[in-house]
Amino acid sequence: MKLGSVLVSVLLFSAALISCKEKPVDKGFEINGTVSGSPAKWIYLEEVPAATMQRILIDSAELGKDGKFSLVTEAKEASVYNLRLEQQDYPFAAVINDAPEITVNIAYEKDKPVVGQTYEVKNSEASQQMKTFMLRFNNGLQKLALINRRADSLAASAAPDSVMQPVKQEQKQLSAQLNEEFRRDIAGSKNPALSMFILGYYQTTANNQALGLQPLDIQDVQKIVDETSVKFPEHSGVSLIKAAIAMQMQGQDEKSSLVGKTAPEIVLPDMNGKEVRLSHYKGKYVLVDFWASWCKPCRYENPHVVSAYRKFREKNFDVLGVSLDKNKDEWLQAIKEDQLTWTHVSDLQFWSSPVVPLYGIEGIPFNVLVDPEGKIVAMGLRGAGLEAKLETLLK
Numbered sequence: 001m002k003l004g005s006v007l008v009s010v011l012l013f014s015a016a017l018i019s020c021k022e023k024p025v026d027k028g029f030e031i032n033g034t035v036s037g038s039p040a041k042w043i044y045l046e047e048v049p050a051a052t053m054q055r056i057l058i059d060s061a062e063l064g065k066d067g068k069f070s071l072v073t074e075a076k077e078a079s080v081y082n083l084r085l086e087q088q089d090y091p092f093a094a095v096i097n098d099a100p101e102i103t104v105n106i107a108y109e110k111d112k113p114v115v116g117q118t119y120e121v122k123n124s125e126a127s128q129q130m131k132t133f134m135l136r137f138n139n140g141l142q143k144l145a146l147i148n149r150r151a152d153s154l155a156a157s158a159a160p161d162s163v164m165q166p167v168k169q170e171q172k173q174l175s176a177q178l179n180e181e182f183r184r185d186i187a188g189s190k191n192p193a194l195s196m197f198i199l200g201y202y203q204t205t206a207n208n209q210a211l212g213l214q215p216l217d218i219q220d221v222q223k224i225v226d227e228t229s230v231k232f233p234e235h236s237g238v239s240l241i242k243a244a245i246a247m248q249m250q251g252q253d254e255k256s257s258l259v260g261k262t263a264p265e266i267v268l269p270d271m272n273g274k275e276v277r278l279s280h281y282k283g284k285y286v287l288v289d290f291w292a293s294w295c296k297p298c299r300y301e302n303p304h305v306v307s308a309y310r311k312f313r314e315k316n317f318d319v320l321g322v323s324l325d326k327n328k329d330e331w332l333q334a335i336k337e338d339q340l341t342w343t344h345v346s347d348l349q350f351w352s353s354p355v356v357p358l359y360g361i362e363g364i365p366f367n368v369l370v371d372p373e374g375k376i377v378a379m380g381l382r383g384a385g386l387e388a389k390l391e392t393l394l395k
Helices: 007-012 125-156 161-188 192-206 218-231 236-258 296-312 328-337 355-359 384-393
Strands: 019-021 028-036 042-047 056-062 068-074 077-085 093-096 101-109 112-122 267-269 275-277 285-291 317-323 343-345 366-370 376-379
Touching: 028 077, 042 068, 056 068, 077 192, 093 101, 093 112, 093 125, 093 192, 112 125, 125 161, 125 192, 161 192, 192 218, 192 236, 218 236, 285 296, 285 384, 296 317, 296 384
Parallel strands: 028 101, 285 317, 317 343
Antiparallel strands: 019 077, 028 068, 042 056, 042 077, 077 093, 101 112, 267 275, 285 366, 366 376
């Protein structure tokens, strides 16, 4: 994904914790607690502002012999804070400053000092709600992953539809359940920082297509943020996110003007240096898939493109892979690893490739579906949406 051009993605779709302004609080915000079972000597308090998404170290403390600690910062904003131990990249807990003083206790397994066995939060309703949401949601994701593995195993063994359909139905039901629970938690939130955290946590997870959880489209995200803005009208962080989404929506409206128009010509070398033109595909439906080996969301999306290609390639459908890579060996290795058996082209110019401004590409994965006459009929088809669109066109 191209950094700097997707502000709303940085604000909302990151799993990082969000900091937003609300009413000033006179007293400082203090976190006390204990850490047991860990060899760590220091504990850190971090904040990640929404505007930059760069973690800011606010306070640190040396753990006492009994594992006790105390961390303090100004409580002028409704925020979500990381609690992290030294030599660990990820926080062991997160809290919201909805009370002047919060207690957090964490216990580690003796043989696994990096894995938190359990932690408890006291004196903070919003922090407890956040913890409850994450535990329930992550438990649901584990169940979904088990179902997905079972489905993959059945597909690999060429199981009949009578065996596959119940598993697919189970996937669909659990995915719908997680979505319903997420929406209920958003609606019941009494804290703007909690609302935005839940939204970001869900959307970041759902954007990993390998999990099979359907991400929200931008219109749905906008609706949730608008509703949150009405609930918390003085919350400048929500207002910032609302404005960023409006900018993204405007950009999408401009992009959508390509639909119905002739696809701009693409002339690039394939893996062997031979010139390939998009116009050579006239007479077929062709998915022009913009991706790169270094783009993790693209790699997660590739199995969906492979599935669609295998299902519709005998029905006047093809794929043209257009890479924004800059290293040929890495590009070719990714094609091999992901089993992308269609034609691939690239000038290896990264974001300097002329196809970027030609198609108004701000981030990848990105694609356009071109009809047999060479006109763009759809854009940004992701996950199951790609096959659903092809089903309607290639009956």
